[in-house]
Amino acid sequence: xxxxxxxxxxxxxxxxxxxxxxxxxxxxxxxxxxxxxxxxxxxxxxxxxxxxxxxxxxxxxxxxxxxxxxxxxxxxxxxxxxxxxxxxxxxxxxxxxxxxxxxxxxxxxxxxxxxxxxxxxxxxxxxxxxxxxxxxxxxxxxxxxxxxxxxxxxxxxxxxxxxxxxxxxxxxxxxxxxxxxxxxxxxxxxxxxxxxxxxxxxxxxxxxxxxxxxxxxxxxxxxxxxxxxxxxxxxxxxxxxxxxxxxxxxxxxxxxxxxxxxxxxxxxxxxxxxxxxxxxxxxxxxxxxxxxxxxxxxxxxxxxxxxxxxxxxxxxxxxxxxxxxxxxxxxxxxxxxxxxxxxxxxxxxxxxxxxxxxxxxxxxxxxxxxxxxxxxxxxxxxxxxxxxxxxxxxxxxxxxxxxxxxxxxxxxxxxxxxxxxxxxxxxxxxxxxxxxxxxxxxxxxxxxxxxxxxxxxxxxxxxxxxxxxxxxxxxxxxxxxxxxxxxxxxxxxxxxxxxxxxxxxxxxxxxxxxxxxxxxxxxxxxxxxxxxxxxxxxxxxxxxxxxxxxxxxxxxxxxxxxxxxxxxxxxxxxxxxxxxxxxxxxxxxxxxxxxxxxxxxxxxxxxx
Amino acid sequence: xxxxxxxxxxxxxxxxxxxxxxxxxxxxxxxxxxxxxxxxxxxxxxxxxxxxxxxxxxxxxxxxxxxxxxxxxxxxxxxxxxxxxxxxxxxxxxxxxxxxxxxxxxxxxxxxxxxxxxxxxxxxxxxxxxxxxxxxxxxxxxxxxxxxxxxxxxxxxxxxxxxxxxxxxxxxxxxxxxxxxxxxxxxxxxxxxxxxxxxxxxxxxxxxxxxxxxxxxxxxxxxxxxxxxxxxxxxxxxxxxxxxxxxxxxxxxxxxxxxxxxxxxxxxxxxxxxxxxxxxxxxxxxxxxxxxxxxxxxxxxxxxxxxxxxxxxxxxxxxxxxxxxxxxxxxxxxxxxxxxxxxxxxxxxxx
Numbered sequence: 001x002x003x004x005x006x007x008x009x010x011x012x013x014x015x016x017x018x019x020x021x022x023x024x025x026x027x028x029x030x031x032x033x034x035x036x037x038x039x040x041x042x043x044x045x046x047x048x049x050x051x052x053x054x055x056x057x058x059x060x061x062x063x064x065x066x067x068x069x070x071x072x073x074x075x076x077x078x079x080x081x082x083x084x085x086x087x088x089x090x091x092x093x094x095x096x097x098x099x100x101x102x103x104x105x106x107x108x109x110x111x112x113x114x115x116x117x118x119x120x121x122x123x124x125x126x127x128x129x130x131x132x133x134x135x136x137x138x139x140x141x142x143x144x145x146x147x148x149x150x151x152x153x154x155x156x157x158x159x160x161x162x163x164x165x166x167x168x169x170x171x172x173x174x175x176x177x178x179x180x181x182x183x184x185x186x187x188x189x190x191x192x193x194x195x196x197x198x199x200x201x202x203x204x205x206x207x208x209x210x211x212x213x214x215x216x217x218x219x220x221x222x223x224x225x226x227x228x229x230x231x232x233x234x235x236x237x238x239x240x241x242x243x244x245x246x247x248x249x250x251x252x253x254x255x256x257x258x259x260x261x262x263x264x265x266x267x268x269x270x271x272x273x274x275x276x277x278x279x280x281x282x283x284x285x286x287x288x289x290x291x292x293x294x295x296x297x298x299x300x301x302x303x304x305x306x307x308x309x310x311x312x313x314x315x316x317x318x319x320x321x322x323x324x325x326x327x328x329x330x331x332x333x334x335x336x337x338x339x340x341x342x343x344x345x346x347x348x349x350x351x352x353x354x355x356x357x358x359x360x361x362x363x364x365x366x367x368x369x370x371x372x373x374x375x376x377x378x379x380x381x382x383x384x385x386x387x388x389x390x391x392x393x394x395x396x397x398x399x400x401x402x403x404x405x406x407x408x409x410x411x412x413x414x415x416x417x418x419x420x421x422x423x424x425x426x427x428x429x430x431x432x433x434x435x436x437x438x439x440x441x442x443x444x445x446x447x448x449x450x451x452x453x454x455x456x457x458x459x460x461x462x463x464x465x466x467x468x469x470x471x472x473x474x475x476x477x478x479x480x481x482x483x484x485x486x487x488x489x490x491x492x493x494x495x496x497x498x499x500x501x502x503x504x505x506x507x508x509x510x511x512x513x514x515x516x517x518x519x520x521x522x523x524x525x526x527x528x529x530x531x532x533x534x535x536x537x538x539x540x541x542x543x544x545x546x547x548x549x550x551x552x553x554x555x556x557x558x559x560x561x562x563x564x565x566x567x568x569x570x571x572x573x574x575x576x577x578x579x580x581x582x583x584x585x586x587x588x589x590x591x592x593x594x595x596x597x598x599x600x601x602x603x604x605x606x607x608x
Numbered sequence: 609x610x611x612x613x614x615x616x617x618x619x620x621x622x623x624x625x626x627x628x629x630x631x632x633x634x635x636x637x638x639x640x641x642x643x644x645x646x647x648x649x650x651x652x653x654x655x656x657x658x659x660x661x662x663x664x665x666x667x668x669x670x671x672x673x674x675x676x677x678x679x680x681x682x683x684x685x686x687x688x689x690x691x692x693x694x695x696x697x698x699x700x701x702x703x704x705x706x707x708x709x710x711x712x713x714x715x716x717x718x719x720x721x722x723x724x725x726x727x728x729x730x731x732x733x734x735x736x737x738x739x740x741x742x743x744x745x746x747x748x749x750x751x752x753x754x755x756x757x758x759x760x761x762x763x764x765x766x767x768x769x770x771x772x773x774x775x776x777x778x779x780x781x782x783x784x785x786x787x788x789x790x791x792x793x794x795x796x797x798x799x800x801x802x803x804x805x806x807x808x809x810x811x812x813x814x815x816x817x818x819x820x821x822x823x824x825x826x827x828x829x830x831x832x833x834x835x836x837x838x839x840x841x842x843x844x845x846x847x848x849x850x851x852x853x854x855x856x857x858x859x860x861x862x863x864x865x866x867x868x869x870x871x872x873x874x875x876x877x878x879x880x881x882x883x884x885x886x887x888x889x890x891x892x893x894x895x896x897x898x899x900x901x902x903x904x905x906x907x908x909x910x911x912x913x914x915x916x917x918x919x920x921x922x923x924x925x926x927x928x929x930x931x932x933x934x935x936x937x938x939x940x941x942x943x944x945x946x947x948x949x950x951x952x953x954x955x956x957x958x959x
Contacts, residue, residue, distance in 0.1 A: 279708075437666060446681070446682050
């Protein structure tokens, strides 16, 4: 049997609340520390204890970070899901299970390798407490996997020491449990397997971080001082991470007082109201939510659009509706976020694909919201937000100043003959604002949605209303020039593929797979809405564009066709909406099938 | 609707306050509410209170929800910023505004529809959060802007203009505020300027959440014989518990008091709040007895007015959270951003 290195998918099937997350996390981190690219995916239920949960690790020397169909190694620790776990293994795959009790005959497959480890029996004499036995079972299979896959044992034991620093009494029992697993594997099993891990240097300076933490750090570095939020999976950890780091990094040295305020609001309506109230009064503020929260915030988002108040919203998307699958990922809030609210409203969306972009866009969103005086939504998703992803390290330019946009201070007001809050002085559709309390005589105005003129005086005149709406359209055009532009890679192909957010993760692998079939595509990763002109130019310069996204209704395609007046027939949707992240195989299969069904020549020719 | 600008000329004999301003400097443009609307009297009382306290007229954040009441912040303190926000959501906007700049006086004006129905949840939670502000409800028991539907504060059995009785129990915001922990709770009547102005002054000087429920009859839809929020009904059925006057620290005012005992309460800024008890059994420092008293009198059909509860030692949300003394909206990048070296350390923790 030929040996392959650093190229497999391993899935751990556990019961949630059984302490498996920490052992599984250590497994992934150990490979990362050996220089091997890994991507982790936690597939978990909306539940605290007792339901099935899976942890998947994609190991790829080539650096493919997206999901790939099929499991090579299944660590089956949940009797309840045995049948489906065994079935999900690829032929030739390895099933690691606790053979303290024999595997039921009906579950056996002749085309896979069974690796039985009597975990329960091994731990019975070691730990008298049944709860401890359960917890250490996870660590024991980790020790066995180290031997089976050739993971450097010192890397794992080093991690145990770091993880339990301060709780030193736990270190030795954990290491003992690891040793029990390792010794058993070495003595009784064929070690190592033909699927192995080997130290390499494919990580570089990258870090392993979840997008929510990175986004929270972006908000912190970007100068947010007010955070208001309401708990909702998968966005909760944005606010929690902000609080954790703010408590470390935003404490006034002399007084010990906090240079930030966090409110866990009574609901999402209040959360966005607090954000808008704070921004109206000149503080940078943000909230984090998911789809149901966007629905509840919609009225306020519309007001902020018309009243021209900055706001930053992290929307960590999940599948709908409220009582849907809150712990599964999707890109299905795109339309509801882009057009949230009643009346003619449009909102700026930023579409991060990596934790590094969550950080950058988190900070950029605060600048953009102030510059454009409007809500900006950072559209992450559960896949990016809650899983540890490989990412370029976070960096900050120490010379960077916050762009607070057009704000007049008392001195400027003094020099101004007459202040008009909604006057388009510069022709970019953006007026000058003042913070409350700035000047004893000048600059105060009454904030309303519309029904006011350029000087914020009350009017319901149709002409004034239309003039205001046209100015907001000019502002929208300004926004298209300020948001992050799309990332484009062209090699003169006749067809292109357009994607955004986490759909980028499996794209490199999918493109390689398609390339092997003679299908070559130019690529564009859209990073914001409104779309810059480079997006329309890319589409116009190709005969056909595949639009890949993780929702049923082709929401990105709708945005493109609506906003760009494009012919929908030229945009071919590649869709996945099952709630796991889209896999390279799904993209490859759908693109390939389209090409075959439409008898398209394999697009191997390069335009001269 | 017409918009009439008031002439800017002051009467030469208008008295100046401590900071050299007249009452006119605290006014706003002419109200567009109905002639005789109780809400305009509340606005006038706010103007009088702010002028008498000599507060800088541009250092306020005025916030409101939606409804007739919520239009009123436009009609007072025109040198300050105002925000006519979303129906029932003024409390969240006020919370954000106060978090951003704790140095501004925050006045929230709401109505009974805005606070007792659509915004009841936000009302309850802003009380809990102890935002340092004056929260006024112009309470007329009806939806004025949508032409006369019952509101949730309307008394059971009270009739609409067309004579239909209200079938449901009323929500008493004063009792709610007392129960949830407001540190200053009062009730007054828009037609009783003598009581209302001192109450507003005391509420503005109170550190913490100050709630005033002001019965404010709707002349268009709720000022008829069957209504329990009409001018006549409230005049006939109100029972005042405490007369309040507010004394600046340096100036002894000998006002025209109703007979009874007085009690001085030291305010956080060193000033004194003088309470005059009409009823010896009433203690405005006892939350539980205040609640009992209001409910008992309500059961007898009486509307208790006056200062019902005050905790002069109260804290506000900034104290609870431990935020810096300087307004958060003044901080610059150099003071907020930890810098790249710290970030390098954070990166290291993710390797």
